Amino acid sequence: MDFFKNFADIKAVQKLGQLARTPYNLAASTALSPKRLAAYRASSCGFDFLYGTQQVDTQVMQALQELANQARLVEQFKAMKSGAVMNKIIGHDSEDRQVLHTACRDIFTNKPLAPKETAQAKEQLDRLKKFLTDLDNGTITNQQGQPFNTMVQVGIGGSDLGPRALYLALKRYCQSGRKACFIANVDPDDAAAVLAELDLSRTLINVVSKSGTTLETLTNEELVRSALTAAGLDPACHMIAVTGAGSPMDDPDKYLAAFHMYDYIGGRYSATSMVGGVTLAFALGYDNFLELLRGANAMDQAGEQINIKENLPLLMALLGIWNRNFLGYNTVAILPYSQALLRFPAHLQQCDMESNGKQVSRSGESVQWKTGPIVWGEPGTNGQHAFYQLLHQGSEIVPAEFIGFRQSQYQEDITINGTTSQQKLLANMLAQSLALALGRAHENPNKSFTGNRPSSLLLADRLTPYSMGALLALYENKIAMQGFCWNINSFDQEGVQLGKVLANRILSELAKEKEGEQLSPDSPELALLRVADLEKDAPSPKH
Numbered sequence: 042m043d044f045f046k047n048f049a050d051i052k053a054v055q056k057l058g059q060l061a062r063t064p065y066n067l068a069a070s071t072a073l074s075p076k077r078l079a080a081y082r083a084s085s086c087g088f089d090f091l092y093g094t095q096q097v098d099t100q101v102m103q104a105l106q107e108l109a110n111q112a113r114l115v116e117q118f119k120a121m122k123s124g125a126v127m128n129k130i131i132g133h134d135s136e137d138r139q140v141l142h143t144a145c146r147d148i149f150t151n152k153p154l155a156p157k158e159t160a161q162a163k164e165q166l167d168r169l170k171k172f173l174t175d176l177d178n179g180t181i182t183n184q185q186g187q188p189f190n191t192m193v194q195v196g197i198g199g200s201d202l203g204p205r206a207l208y209l210a211l212k213r214y215c216q217s218g219r220k221a222c223f224i225a226n227v228d229p230d231d232a233a234a235v236l237a238e239l240d241l242s243r244t245l246i247n248v249v250s251k252s253g254t255t256l257e258t259l260t261n262e263e264l265v266r267s268a269l270t271a272a273g274l275d276p277a278c279h280m281i282a283v284t285g286a287g288s289p290m291d292d293p294d295k296y297l298a299a300f301h302m303y304d305y306i307g308g309r310y311s312a313t314s315m316v317g318g319v320t321l322a323f324a325l326g327y328d329n330f331l332e333l334l335r336g337a338n339a340m341d342q343a344g345e346q347i348n349i350k351e352n353l354p355l356l357m358a359l360l361g362i363w364n365r366n367f368l369g370y371n372t373v374a375i376l377p378y379s380q381a382l383l384r385f386p387a388h389l390q391q392c393d394m395e396s397n398g399k400q401v402s403r404s405g406e407s408v409q410w411k412t413g414p415i416v417w418g419e420p421g422t423n424g425q426h427a428f429y430q431l432l433h434q435g436s437e438i439v440p441a442e443f444i445g446f447r448q449s450q451y452q453e454d455i456t457i458n459g460t461t462s463q464q465k466l467l468a469n470m471l472a473q474s475l476a477l478a479l480g481r482a483h484e485n486p487n488k489s490f491t492g493n494r495p496s497s498l499l500l501a502d503r504l505t506p507y508s509m510g511a512l513l514a515l516y517e518n519k520i521a522m523q524g525f526c527w528n529i530n531s532f533d534q535e536g537v538q539l540g541k542v543l544a545n546r547i548l549s550e551l552a553k554e555k556e557g558e559q560l561s562p563d564s565p566e567l568a569l570l571r572v573a574d575l576e577k578d579a580p581s582p583k584h
């Protein structure tokens with residue numbers, strides 16, 4: 042596909058390389074004028090994006106616009122949303138799939154970009170609405186005729202991180218009497234801790250796995266089934282499923298209800314499909330889930346603007362590339378000043394690092410440029426009391442992406458010394474961005490701050506289902522556009538397969554221990570040694 046242009050061959054890359062020799066100095070005395078802060082600002086879908094505290098100037102912004110144009114990033118994004126096969130490696134065995142998580146929320150128009158896939162999403166939404174209505178009106182109850190009030194999502198990776206992050210972000214909007222919990226790790230203590238808190242008789246178990254074959258999820262499904270049986274309950278009255286159509290889990294006899302997701306939706310991009318929808322709509326209500334889809338759809342549309350200053354996903358993608366490929370920063374910190382977003386950085390670790398942690402181009406050649414950064418982060422102000430020392434005075438410069446809201450979700454606040462807690466929260470976020478940029482000279486070197494450390498600020502009025510949907514899509518689209526620019530396939534994850542293969546080899550060694558015999562404490566290490574020994578002579582796979 043003629044989109045596949047190598048990053049190093051794009052003309053604007055040379056220009057940006059030259060500009061990077063003398064980047065804008067944020068610590069200069071006149072660096073952060075009100076005029077600059079007002080000029081370096083973009084707005085979309087209720088979010089204001091302030092990037093005057095990035096090391097950019099008009100020449101860099103112009104060159105980034107040229108990079109976007111020459112790499113045809115908006116065209117590739119629109120092609121992706123319209124059903125082009127973007128999950129592929131030319132000349133090699135690859136997934137060869139469309140990438141259509143956007144179709145799940147392109148439901149508010151009669152001319153969707155991917156009509157067939159949006160129709161499938163609408164069909165699943167209709168089935169979900171009917172299921173929830175049956176729960177609400179008592180058509181579906183537990184064996185004592187009581188309504189279910191809790192849903193436990195059993196899944197991992199994309200079948201856990203996004204849905205969990207969104208649920209925690211929007212718990213404020215939970216319907217009264219409803220709640221959700223999550224079991225992901227194969228560590229039996231994960232399930233035990235969750236199950237210990239529940240009245241299983243009122244609980245639905247939502248087993249979520251796109252492939253229907255993930256070891257942790259299938260193991261935890263069996264663990265929960267046995268817990269239901271041990272509690273005198275019939276699992277068949279408590280288990281529902283979300284899985285890929287036709288996967289080994291797609292078996293209506295095993296579940297009270299089963300909802301589908303499709304091959305063209307990657308796990309880490311699936312939170313707005315049934316993978317997130319069933320639990321979110323159960324807990325928050327169907328209408329709040331629709332609002333989340335509406336916000337995501339609005340940000341998908343914003344991603345079609347050619348002018349980078351009017352295209353928030355593209356603008357954030359390009360600033361990230363400026364920091365990564367031209368200023369040489371290796372990580373990026375996502376710092377939400379919102380405790381409700383406490384698991385959003387964890388979701389973005391999967392969405393970003395599993396998408397762009399790649400070393401081979403879409404043409405199968407090893408890349409000669411940096412690709413995905415290391416993504417990490419924690420909510421503020423907590424992080425200020427944990428790792429901000431490094432952000433300010435460490436030897437590594439870490440670009441920061443701050444996210445904040447002008448109003449709290451609960452509107453329960455207190456005014457102390459003339460300011461509310463929400464104002465204190467936001468003041469800290471703004472202060473951190475300024476301190477990173479300006480620094481502070483001091484005759485004592487241990488007390489001096491070099492400054493000139495880049496950050497950006499995303500601000501919205503409040504964290505609602507709509508703004509959460511827009512924020513989710515903002516990052517999904519930023520990540521996809523960075524992958525397009527680096528000419529890598531952001532939509533497969535071959536790198537997770539080897540660990541699974543070796544884990545299964547070790548498990549089969551362990552399973553050779555005599556049935557029922559208490560495993561000797563050193564047996565995992567012995568199995569490791571045995572497999573390592575076997576592996577060193579194993580032939581490399583042909584494909």
Ligand SMILES: O=P(O)(O)OC[C@H]1O[C@H](O)[C@H](O)[C@@H](O)[C@@H]1O
Nearest residue numbers: 198199200250251252255308537
């Ligand atoms: O949803 P599942 O098929 O169970 O997959 C769950 C997760 O496991 C895999 O290892 C992939 O790395 C993830 O992208 C995926 O989300």
